[in-house]
Amino acid sequence: MNDVIVIGGGLAGCATAYYLAQDGVSVTVLERSELNTQASGSNAGSLHAQIPHDPFVNKGPAWAATFAPTIGLLRRSIDLWRGLSETLGEPLEVALKGGLLVATDAAQMAAIEAKARVERGQGLDVRLLGRDDVHALAPYLSDAIVGGAFCPDEGKANPLAATLAYARAAQALGARFERHVEVTGLARERDGFAVATTRGVLRVRRVVNAAGASAGDIAALLGVPLDVQGFAIQVAVTERTAPLIPHLVYSAGDKLTLKQNGAGSVLIGGGWPARWHRRGHPSTDPDSLSRNMAVALAAVPALAPLQVVRTWAAVVNGTDDWKPILGEVPGVPGFFVNFFPWMGFTAGPAVARIVASLVQGAPAPFDIDLSPFLLASR
Structure with a gap:
């Protein structure tokens, strides 16, 4: 039986796989097309820390107050970006x-x-x-x-390089990557999940949903409503x-x-x-x-x-509220979500490190209150 399956081969999925593999966890990434072909590889590579101005003006002070804790995640992720080229051993054009x-x-x-x-x-x-x-x-x-x-x-980084660098580093640590494999079903079992794919059924103890805009579709396979767009x-x-x-x-x-x-x-x-x-x-x-x-x-x-x-x-x-959706789904032990809306490229490294820790039952590695982002508190 697999230990962890990560669904989605974008930055969120590949970075989560890297940090899991770094911690010695057996992990397989399933991607329905090629790695880095959706939002992670198609964005402009901006690294944001400020509150986006347009929703600040249009959604008002109450929205800004609820969004504000997200700044901490962005700041810590940018700190990881600073040394990420050295960490992964590849030039990522971080400036x-x-x-x-x-x-x-x-x-x-x-x-x-x-x-x-x-x-x-x-x-x-x-x-x-x-x-x-x-x-x-x-x-x-x-x-x-x-x-x-x-x-x-x-600042900025190269979106064509970052995800693939994470994937290569994860693979060097033992992570497996299965491309052109679509997840068609998810079912809870006594000791984990049965993951139905276009190549057959895989059995796994824990699942990370890092499917980006399709995260809602993946969650729905388990009857979990996830309001993502x-x-x-x-x-x-x-x-x-x-x-x-x-x-x-x-x-x-x-x-x-x-x-x-x-x-x-x-x-x-x-x-x-x-x-x-x-x-x-x-x-x-x-x-x-x-x-x-x-x-x-x-x-x-x-x-x-x-x-x-x-x-x-x-x-x-x-998402409508611009807030990330992270952590274990209440009532579905072993099923985790890694979803950061709008600025996921910036947040990718830190959020992946956090989710990888949560999957292992370990405390998050940053001094930050995660409660506003965890599914259990939404």
């Missing part, structure tokens, strides 16, 4: 040069200031900048920018150019994430919606692309001469 949320008017600045008070209450280093300060820090910004907030702990969004990348933007840039006025990778290309996103193709996969929406580029140009006019060379759409994992 933490800071995140910059910018405003074009007083109302936006007031919202930034209110958000910064919540973030500082969680121990996050957030520095408010006036017009002169923001332009001294980031001279590439438009003259229309009147101020902003700078978080030095934010998948949203189609898109990203664009420009031709290469000389070093221009060292920071992760956000806009308080509209959806925007903007950064330059090591090759010199500028990645432009921010959660703009993509379309659903009639065949069921996401596809780029030209209207969203146009609006996204307009927001980017308004923040950084020097982008104007650059050509967009590629766009892509992907499904991002989400």
Whole structure:
């Protein structure tokens, strides 16, 4: 009998498998296609620590208060990202040069200031900048920018490299990976679970549901309701150019994430919606692309001469409250969930380490209150 089966070959699944294997646990990862082909490999590689500005403004103070503890998870995960290339023995292009949320008017600045008070209450280093300060820090910004907030702990990593590096490191420690295997059924047994797949039935003591946007479908196989969703969004990348933007840039006025990778290309996103193709996969929406580029140009006019060379759409994992869903499912001992919505790329290392510990009945390795995220307390 297998000890642990992890369902899902994205960052959450591969990182959880690595930490389990590191602890000497026998683990097998089941992936229905190829590793890193969904949200983990299709995002823009941003490493976030700040509260997302759009829901802060639109959902209000009560939402911000419930979301705020998530900052601790993000901070601890970024700490792991700092040394992750060395830990896994592969270059992951981690660069933490800071995140910059910018405003074009007083109302936006007031919202930034209110958000910064919540973030500082969680121990996050957030520095408010006036017009002169923001332009001294980031001279590439438009003259229309009147101020902003700078978080030095934010940055970027390579989403094409991280998951696969975790998988290779896990495999070197004895973890098994089964690709092109779909889970079709789950049933509780006296000493574990029967996992029905397209290659037969596997018996296992514990299961980790790390299936991303499909986590709800996997949980439903055991009759467990899990309110998770998948949203189609898109990203664009420009031709290469000389070093221009060292920071992760956000806009308080509209959806925007903007950064330059090591090759010199500028990645432009921010959660703009993509379309659903009639065949069921996401596809780029030209209207969203146009609006996204307009927001980017308004923040950084020097982008104007650059050509967009590629766009892509992907499904991002989400929940209505933006809070992660972690831990053992009440009433279903041995069945664990690793689901971090919207910013799962950032949170992946820390959350995987936490879930791997919980699976073993061990305390979480970080000095952080997990109760807001555990299924038992939701």
